[in-house]
Amino acid sequence: MSAAPVKSESAATGPAEPAAKPRRAGLFRTAWGFGRTKVGVVLTAAIVLIALFGPYISPHTDTALVAEPYVTSADGSPFGTDYLGRDVFSRFLYGGQILLLLAASAALFGTLAGTVLGIVAGYRRGWLDELIMRTNDILLAFPQLIAALLIMSIIGPQAWLIVVIIGVTHMPRVARVIREATLRIVEQDFVKSAEAIGVPRWKIMVREILPNVTSPLLVELGLRLTYSIGIVAVLGFLGMGLQPPDADWGLMINENRLAITVQPWAVALPVAAVAVLTIGANLITDGLSRASIGIDRGVEK
Amino acid sequence: MSTSTTDDHRSDEAAALDIDGVTVIGRPSDVEIISGISLSVPRGRILGLVGESGSGKTTLGLALLAHCKRATEITAGSIRIGTTDLLAGTAAEVRALRGRGVAYIPQSPASALNPALRLRTQLREALFESDDAAARVREVLREVALPDDDAFLDRYPHQLSGGQQQRVAIAMAFIGRPDLIVLDEPTTGLDVTTQAHVLATIRSMTRTYGTAGVYISHDMAVVADLADEIAVMYQGEVVERGPGSRLLSAPEHPYTMQLLRAVPLLKTDGGDHPADEAKTPVLTVRGLEAGYGRTNVLKDIDIEVAPGDCVALLGESGSGKTTLSRSIVGLHHQFGGEVVFDGAQLAPSSYRRTAEQRRRVQYIFQNPYEALNPRKRVRDLILQPYAHLTGGKVADPDSVVATALERAALPAAYGERFPEQLSGGERQRVCIARAIATKPDLLICDEITSALDVSVQAEIVELLRNLQNDGMALLFVTHNIALVSNIAQYVAILNSGRIVEYGPVGTVLSDPQHEYTRALIADTPDFELTFADSPMHKSIRAAEKEHTAVEGGTKRPE
Structure with missing residues (x-):
C-alpha cells in the first residue's frame, strides 16, 4: 500500500511534533460498551447459530415420521412429536434457516433502496424530492402486513415475493430517516x-x-431486521410463507396450535426462538442508536 | 480607551465579587478545567477575562453563578457575591440569588430569549418583586435605550434586531439590580456598529448601578476598550492580572505578550501603497447583480484582482459579501453581469465551468469544523479534489500531499489523521492545503479566520501573505477592518449590497470618503499596544521604518 512510505516518514519526524489526539471510539465500540448490546448479541447469536447449523446436528430429518402424533417425549425426540408424528426438535432446528434468510434479505433490500432514495431526495431536493417523498407517503398509507397479505393472496406465496414486499414496505420508512440525516450533512x-x-x-x-x-x-438496518423477522414469521403462521411439508417456525406454530395443551413444545419452541431473536436484535439496535446519539451530534464547536 | 483609574478607593462594603481558589474538574476524567482561581471585582468596575478557546473562561463565568456544565463540578474554593457565600448555600438559596445577586448575559441573545414569550412576560419573569413591576420594566428598557411603550413590550424576540435582542438580554440581567453581572462574549455575533452601542450600554449600566461586571471575551480590543482590569486566562489558570493600561503597556507573562502581538491593529496611517505598475487583473467583475428569488442582494459590483494582490471585501453581516464570493466560485447561481476570469466569462454554475477554470479558482470556507468531511483522512481530503481537478490518476500522491501540507505549514505526517484529531487552526490549514494543492491562481477566503483564536488568526494571515508573495491573487472576505489593514492592498467596502468605497487600503482607511466607512472605523474598538511592535505588521513596517511602535495605536477620526 502507498501508506507505507508515509508511515516511515512519520516515524522519522515523529518526536518533533505533538502526538495525535486519539480518535473517538467508533459506533460499534461505543455500542459494545452498553450491557444491553452484549446481551442482545448473545441472544441473537444463539438463535442464528441454531438456525444456521441446526440441520447438521438434528437427530432426524424434518419430514421423517418418528413416533405417534402429539407425544410429549419419545425415544430420540426429547421434545416429542407434532401433529403428524414428526420430531419437533428436528423441525425446530430446520425451521429457522429460511426465516432468517428471508428476513435478512428483506431488511437489506429495503434499507438499501430506502438509503438510495433518502440520499437522492435529501441532496437533490426540488421536484425529485417531492416526487420521492410523496410516493413514500402513499406507500406508508398501506399497513405493512395487510399489503403483504393482499399481494400474496393475488400472486400466491413465493419466497422472492415475501422479500420484495417486505423490502418495499420498509423502503419509505428508511428513506425518511436517511433523508433527514442527509439534510443535516448537505448543509x-x-x-x-x-x-x-x-x-x-x-x-x-x-x-x-x-x-x-x-x-x-x-x-435503521437493525430495526428493519427486527420487523422483518416478525412479519416473515407471521406470514408463515398465516400460511403465506413456506408451504407444508417444509419446516418453518411460523408454520409450526400454526400446525400445532390446536394441541397446545396436549403437546406445548411444538408451539413453545418456535415461539421462544422468534421472541428471543426479536428481543436480541432489538437490544443491539437500541445499543447502536444510543451510541449514535452520542456520535452524531454533528460538528463540535 | 481603557480608563486607568488607579485610585484604590473602595466603598464601605467588601468587593462585589470575591472568589478564592475556585477549582472546577471534569467528570469522569477528573481533569482540572480551571484550577485555583482567585479574583475580586469592586462595585462599578468591570473585569475583562481574556483567553483563547479552551482556556476555561466560560467555565469560570458559569461557576460565578454556582452553575456547572454537564459532567463538571466545583470541587474547591469559595465564591462570595457581596456578603453571601454562593457555594455554601443550599440549592434554593443559590437559586434565589441568581438574578438578584448575580446575573448572566449569554453569547447569543437569539437563543437566550424564549421565542414564544412577549418581551413584557420575559422581562417580568426576571423580576422577583411583583409590586410596581411594570414601572421597573419600563425604567430598565429606557436605560438600555430601547422604547418602553406597550407596542414594543408586546413584541416577540424575533421581531427585534440582533443588537436590540442583546439589549433586552442586558435589561433582563439588570432588572433585578444584581451585585455582579457575568457577560459571556455578548457582542461576538454583532456588527461593530451594534457592538459599539451594546458596549456603551454595558458600561453606563454598570456605572449607574454600581454593579461589578465580569466580561468574558477572546477579543483583546473589546476588552481593552471596556474593562478596568484585565485577567488573562491560559489553560485553566489566570496567568496575569492587572489594570488594563498596565497590562497593555507592560505585559509580564510571555503568554500575554504572545496574545497581544497576535491582535491585528487597525492602521489608518496610510499603510503600504501598492505599486503603481499596471498589472493585468486575473479576475474582473463588472456590474454584477445577484439575488435570491425576487430579492436582490447585490447591485453594480465592480472588482478587479491582479496576481499577487490581495483585495479585501469588507462588510457587515447581511451586506452580501458571502453571496458575492460564492457567485465568483460558482456556488451561487442567480447572478448577472460580467465575471471574467483570465479573459473568459465564468458560467454561473461550477458544473458548467471547465475543469481548468475550477482548478484555478479555489474557495476556502469560513468554518473549518464543517468544511472537512469527518470520515476522511487528511491525505484523502487533499488527494481526492486534486485527482478530480487534474484529471484521473495522480502519479506521485505522497509528494502531492507532502508538498501541500508543507506549504500550509503542517508536518507531512498529518496526512494520516482524521479532522477530529486536529485543532481548529490545523483544520483551516488543511483546508488551505486542499485549496492550494492544485496550484490555483485565485484564492477566495470567506471569513476564514473568524472561527479561530487571534493567535491562530495571526499564523493563518502570515501563511496567506506567503502565498501572495508567490504570486497568488487573494480575495479576502471579512468583517474585521483591522485585519484588512494588515493583509490587503485594496479594499472594497460593501454596504447593503453595494460597494460604497473601493481603493488602495492605505488611502481608504486614512482618508475615508464615504460616511459608512468613517462610521465603521470610528466604531472599531480602540486598541493601544504600546509595549512592542506586533510581528504581524513587521513585514509592512519594515518598508516604512519611520513609524515607531507607538504608531500601532489608532486615532479616532473625529
Missing part, C-alpha cells in the same frame, strides 16, 4: 466544497454524504 461546507470543484453529483452522494449517514443507517 455543511464540505459538500459545498466538493460542488465548487465540480465533483459529479453521484460521487458527492457516495463519497461525502453516505459515510456520514452510516450511524442512522445501521440503526
Whole structure:
C-alpha cells in the first residue's frame, strides 16, 4: 500500500511534533460498551447459530415420521412429536434457516433502496424530492402486513415475493430517516466544497454524504431486521410463507396450535426462538442508536 | 480607551465579587478545567477575562453563578457575591440569588430569549418583586435605550434586531439590580456598529448601578476598550492580572505578550501603497447583480484582482459579501453581469465551468469544523479534489500531499489523521492545503479566520501573505477592518449590497470618503499596544521604518 512510505516518514519526524489526539471510539465500540448490546448479541447469536447449523446436528430429518402424533417425549425426540408424528426438535432446528434468510434479505433490500432514495431526495431536493417523498407517503398509507397479505393472496406465496414486499414496505420508512440525516450533512461546507470543484453529483452522494449517514443507517438496518423477522414469521403462521411439508417456525406454530395443551413444545419452541431473536436484535439496535446519539451530534464547536 | 483609574478607593462594603481558589474538574476524567482561581471585582468596575478557546473562561463565568456544565463540578474554593457565600448555600438559596445577586448575559441573545414569550412576560419573569413591576420594566428598557411603550413590550424576540435582542438580554440581567453581572462574549455575533452601542450600554449600566461586571471575551480590543482590569486566562489558570493600561503597556507573562502581538491593529496611517505598475487583473467583475428569488442582494459590483494582490471585501453581516464570493466560485447561481476570469466569462454554475477554470479558482470556507468531511483522512481530503481537478490518476500522491501540507505549514505526517484529531487552526490549514494543492491562481477566503483564536488568526494571515508573495491573487472576505489593514492592498467596502468605497487600503482607511466607512472605523474598538511592535505588521513596517511602535495605536477620526 502507498501508506507505507508515509508511515516511515512519520516515524522519522515523529518526536518533533505533538502526538495525535486519539480518535473517538467508533459506533460499534461505543455500542459494545452498553450491557444491553452484549446481551442482545448473545441472544441473537444463539438463535442464528441454531438456525444456521441446526440441520447438521438434528437427530432426524424434518419430514421423517418418528413416533405417534402429539407425544410429549419419545425415544430420540426429547421434545416429542407434532401433529403428524414428526420430531419437533428436528423441525425446530430446520425451521429457522429460511426465516432468517428471508428476513435478512428483506431488511437489506429495503434499507438499501430506502438509503438510495433518502440520499437522492435529501441532496437533490426540488421536484425529485417531492416526487420521492410523496410516493413514500402513499406507500406508508398501506399497513405493512395487510399489503403483504393482499399481494400474496393475488400472486400466491413465493419466497422472492415475501422479500420484495417486505423490502418495499420498509423502503419509505428508511428513506425518511436517511433523508433527514442527509439534510443535516448537505448543509455543511464540505459538500459545498466538493460542488465548487465540480465533483459529479453521484460521487458527492457516495463519497461525502453516505459515510456520514452510516450511524442512522445501521440503526435503521437493525430495526428493519427486527420487523422483518416478525412479519416473515407471521406470514408463515398465516400460511403465506413456506408451504407444508417444509419446516418453518411460523408454520409450526400454526400446525400445532390446536394441541397446545396436549403437546406445548411444538408451539413453545418456535415461539421462544422468534421472541428471543426479536428481543436480541432489538437490544443491539437500541445499543447502536444510543451510541449514535452520542456520535452524531454533528460538528463540535 | 481603557480608563486607568488607579485610585484604590473602595466603598464601605467588601468587593462585589470575591472568589478564592475556585477549582472546577471534569467528570469522569477528573481533569482540572480551571484550577485555583482567585479574583475580586469592586462595585462599578468591570473585569475583562481574556483567553483563547479552551482556556476555561466560560467555565469560570458559569461557576460565578454556582452553575456547572454537564459532567463538571466545583470541587474547591469559595465564591462570595457581596456578603453571601454562593457555594455554601443550599440549592434554593443559590437559586434565589441568581438574578438578584448575580446575573448572566449569554453569547447569543437569539437563543437566550424564549421565542414564544412577549418581551413584557420575559422581562417580568426576571423580576422577583411583583409590586410596581411594570414601572421597573419600563425604567430598565429606557436605560438600555430601547422604547418602553406597550407596542414594543408586546413584541416577540424575533421581531427585534440582533443588537436590540442583546439589549433586552442586558435589561433582563439588570432588572433585578444584581451585585455582579457575568457577560459571556455578548457582542461576538454583532456588527461593530451594534457592538459599539451594546458596549456603551454595558458600561453606563454598570456605572449607574454600581454593579461589578465580569466580561468574558477572546477579543483583546473589546476588552481593552471596556474593562478596568484585565485577567488573562491560559489553560485553566489566570496567568496575569492587572489594570488594563498596565497590562497593555507592560505585559509580564510571555503568554500575554504572545496574545497581544497576535491582535491585528487597525492602521489608518496610510499603510503600504501598492505599486503603481499596471498589472493585468486575473479576475474582473463588472456590474454584477445577484439575488435570491425576487430579492436582490447585490447591485453594480465592480472588482478587479491582479496576481499577487490581495483585495479585501469588507462588510457587515447581511451586506452580501458571502453571496458575492460564492457567485465568483460558482456556488451561487442567480447572478448577472460580467465575471471574467483570465479573459473568459465564468458560467454561473461550477458544473458548467471547465475543469481548468475550477482548478484555478479555489474557495476556502469560513468554518473549518464543517468544511472537512469527518470520515476522511487528511491525505484523502487533499488527494481526492486534486485527482478530480487534474484529471484521473495522480502519479506521485505522497509528494502531492507532502508538498501541500508543507506549504500550509503542517508536518507531512498529518496526512494520516482524521479532522477530529486536529485543532481548529490545523483544520483551516488543511483546508488551505486542499485549496492550494492544485496550484490555483485565485484564492477566495470567506471569513476564514473568524472561527479561530487571534493567535491562530495571526499564523493563518502570515501563511496567506506567503502565498501572495508567490504570486497568488487573494480575495479576502471579512468583517474585521483591522485585519484588512494588515493583509490587503485594496479594499472594497460593501454596504447593503453595494460597494460604497473601493481603493488602495492605505488611502481608504486614512482618508475615508464615504460616511459608512468613517462610521465603521470610528466604531472599531480602540486598541493601544504600546509595549512592542506586533510581528504581524513587521513585514509592512519594515518598508516604512519611520513609524515607531507607538504608531500601532489608532486615532479616532473625529
